[in-house]
Amino acid sequence: MKRKGIIILASIVTVIILSYAIYVFTGTQNAKNLMWEYLDEKGYAQTEIQDITVHHSILNTILSYNEWNIKVIYTDEPTSIYSYHMKDGIIVEGGVSGATNKEDLKH
Numbered sequence: 781m782k783r784k785g786i787i788i789l790a791s792i793v794t795v796i797i798l799s800y801a802i803y804v805f806t807g808t809q810n811a812k813n814l815m816w817e818y819l820d821e822k823g824y825a826q827t828e829i830q831d832i833t834v835h836h837s838i839l840n841t842i843l844s845y846n847e848w849n850i851k852v853i854y855t856d857e858p859t860s861i862y863s864y865h866m867k868d869g870i871i872v873e874g875g876v877s878g879a880t881n882k883e884d885l886k887h
Contacts (some may be wrong), residue, residue, distance in 0.1 A: 800838075808834045811848045811866050818864075818871040819852070830855045849874075854887055862887060 811834045819829060838874040841847045846865035853861055863874035876885055 785797045788875060811850055814866060814869070814871055815850050815852065815864065817834060824854075828855050829853075830858060857886055860885065860887075 790809050812832055815834070816826075817833050818826070831851075833851045835849045835851070836847060837845070837849070838851075846867060848866040850864040850866065852864065857878075857880055860876055860878035860880040862876050864871050865874055866872070
């Protein structure tokens with residue numbers, strides 16, 4: 781009986797982990813696609829974007845912060861990282877970090 785309980789518990793944990801992994805993967809793809817649409821609406825071409833990175837944080841969800849954080853590096857400003865986040869399916873600007881002087885920021 782004890783062995784059966786361990787197998788059931790292991791199955792439940794496996795299902796939870798796989799469900800979370802699928803949620804993060806699909807959410808990351810969705811956030812990235814929304815970010816591309818947002819940048820396209822702002823008039824940016826794909827060649828003007830060096831990198832888009834999406835991060836998910838379960839802790840942020842628990843603490844009622846932004847669940848999906850997006851970092852964008854533009855080709856003409858490789859030393860600056862522009863932060864965005866997704867809130868209710870909408871991309872919202874966050875801020876800028878990096879080595880570029882505030883007066884020299886272009887985006």
